[in-house]
Amino acid sequence: xxxxxxxxxxxVEDAVKLASSNDEAKxxxxxxxxLPTMKQRLAAPSDLVDLRHVSDMKGxxxxxxxxxxxxxxxxxEVAKSSEIASACPGLAHLAAHIGDPHVRHMGTIGGSIANxxxxxxxPAGLVALNATIVTNKRSIGADDFFTGMFDTALEDxxxxxxxxxxxxxxxxxxxxxxxxxxxxxxxxxxxxxxxxSVRVAVTGAGSDGVFRQADMEQAxxxxxxxxxxxxxxxxxxxxxxxxxxxxxYRANLVKVxxxxxxxxxx
Amino acid sequence: MANVSMTVNGRSVxxxxxxxxxxxxxxxxxxGLTGTHVGCDTxxxxxxxxxxxxxxxxxxTMLAAQADGSEVVTIEGLASGGELxxxxxxxxxxHGLQCGFCTPGMIMSAVDMxxxxxxxxxxxxxxxxxxGNICRxxxxxxxxxxxxxxxxKMGDGTKVAAE
Numbered sequence: 001x002x003x004x005x006x007x008x009x010x011x012v013e014d015a016v017k018l019a020s021s022n023d024e025a026k027x028x029x030x031x032x033x034x035l036p037t038m039k040q041r042l043a044a045p046s047d048l049v050d051l052r053h054v055s056d057m058k059g060x061x062x063x064x065x066x067x068x069x070x071x072x073x074x075x076x077e078v079a080k081s082s083e084i085a086s087a088c089p090g091l092a093h094l095a096a097h098i099g100d101p102h103v104r105h106m107g108t109i110g111g112s113i114a115n116x117x118x119x120x121x122x123p124a125g126l127v128a129l130n131a132t133i134v135t136n137k138r139s140i141g142a143d144d145f146f147t148g149m150f151d152t153a154l155e156d157x158x159x160x161x162x163x164x165x166x167x168x169x170x171x172x173x174x175x176x177x178x179x180x181x182x183x184x185x186x187x188x189x190x191x192x193x194x195x196x197s198v199r200v201a202v203t204g205a206g207s208d209g210v211f212r213q214a215d216m217e218q219a220x221x222x223x224x225x226x227x228x229x230x231x232x233x234x235x236x237x238x239x240x241x242x243x244x245x246x247x248x249y250r251a252n253l254v255k256v257x258x259x260x261x262x263x264x265x266x
Numbered sequence: 267m268a269n270v271s272m273t274v275n276g277r278s279v280x281x282x283x284x285x286x287x288x289x290x291x292x293x294x295x296x297x298g299l300t301g302t303h304v305g306c307d308t309x310x311x312x313x314x315x316x317x318x319x320x321x322x323x324x325x326x327t328m329l330a331a332q333a334d335g336s337e338v339v340t341i342e343g344l345a346s347g348g349e350l351x352x353x354x355x356x357x358x359x360x361h362g363l364q365c366g367f368c369t370p371g372m373i374m375s376a377v378d379m380x381x382x383x384x385x386x387x388x389x390x391x392x393x394x395x396x397x398g399n400i401c402r403x404x405x406x407x408x409x410x411x412x413x414x415x416x417x418x419k420m421g422d423g424t425k426v427a428a429e
Contacts (some may be wrong), residue, residue, distance in 0.1 A: 006285040006331040007267055035327050036309055050332060100398025105321040
C-alpha cells in the first residue's frame with residue numbers, strides 16, 4: 001500500500017469538506033474493497049476520509065412502509081434487523097449472504113453501491129426495489145444511479161448519505177456464489193411492488209454490471225410464480241464470460257436464480 | 267504519522283504508526299502480540315480475525331488508525347489466569363488443529379459466532395459461519411465439533427471472557 005493520510009469525519013459536512021480539500025482523496029467506509037485494492041496498489045488515494053463515525057449516516061428506520069438505511073450501515077446490521085426482515089425479507093437475506101461474517105461486520109451498503117462491483121449483491125437489490133439513493137446533493141433513482149461496471153452517477157466528492165426504499169409486497173433474492181470469493185456468479189432479486197408491477201434485477205452476469213430482465217418482469221406481473229418464467233428466453237449476448245462460467249452458463253443461471261428468488265418471495 | 271490509542275485485551279495501549287499501517291501490523295509489530303496471524307493478506311483466510319468493539323473483523327483489512335479509540339481483543343486476551351477459554355479448551359479436546367496457523371482466527375470467529383447465536387448453533391450454521399476462515403489441514407470436521415461442543419458448554423447466557 002502506498003502512503004496515505006487518514007482523516008476521521010465527524011459529520012456529512014465534515015466528510016465532504018475533508019474530501020474536497022484534496023483531489024486524490026477517497027471516502028473510506030467499511031474498506032472491505034478499498035483497502036484490498038490499495039494493498040494491491042490498484043488504488044492510491046492521497047487521503048482517506050473515514051465515514052464510520054458519522055452518526056447521521058448510520059442506522060435503519062422503517063415507518064409506514066418507508067425504509068431508510070444510512071449509507072454507513074453494515075451488512076450485518078441490515079441482515080439482523082427485525083424491521084428489515086419484516087418489511088423487505090429479500091433484502092435481509094441478501095445482506096446476510098454477502099462475503100463472510102467478518103466482512104459483513106465492516107462492509108456497508110453505501111460503500112458497496114458506490115463501488116458498483118458487477119458481481120456485488122446490493123446493486124441487484126436496489127434496482128429491483130426501485131430504491132432512491134440520497135446523497136449530500138440530491139436524490140437519484142437506482143435505475144439512473146448504476147451507470148456501468150464500477151461506475152455510478154456520483155460526481156467527484158459526492159457522498160451517499162442513505163438509501164430509501166418503499167417496502168414491496170413481495171421480495172426475494174437468490175444467488176449462485178462463486179465458491180471461492182462468494183461474489184455472485186449470478187444473483188437475481190425479484191420484487192413485487194404495491195402497484196402490482198414486478199422488477200427483476202440481475203447482478204454478476206451482465207457484461208456492464210447490474211441490469212433488469214424485462215421479459216421476466218412482464219411474465220411475473222401477470223403470474224407471480226416460478227413457473228411463469230419457464231417460457232422466458234435469456235439472451236446471452238450481453239452476458240459475461242470468464243474462467244468461472246461462460247455466458248451461456250450464466251444465462252441459464254439467470255433463469256434458475258430468478259425462479260428460486262420468486263419461490264423465496266412466496 | 268498517526269497516534270493510535272486503543273484498549274487491547276483490557277490494557278490501554280498507544281503508539282505511533284504510519285496512517286497506512288494495518289491493524290494486524292500494529293498488533294503484531296508495535297504490540298508484539300504475534301498470536302494474530304497473517305495468512306493470505308487478502309481478507310479471505312481469516313487467520314487475522316480479532317474482535318473490534320465486540321465484533322469479529324479481519325485485522326488485515328482495517329487500518330490501525332480506524333481502530334483508534336476502540337476496544338480490541340486478540341487470541342491472547344481469551345484465557346484468564348492460566349485457564350483456557352472454553353473455545354480454546356474445546357479445540358484442544360477435539361483436536362481442532364494440526365499445524366495451528368489458522369487456529370487463532372478460527373477461535374476468535376468461533377467465540378464471536380457463539381456470542382451472536384447463543385446456544386442455538388447447529389452443524390450447518392457453524393459451517394456457514396466459518397465461511398471466512400480457511401484451514402488447510404483438518405478438513406474442518408474437528409473444528410466444527412469443537413465449536414459445537416464449546417457452544418453447548420458456554421450455553422445461551424454465557425457471554426464470557428472475550429468482552
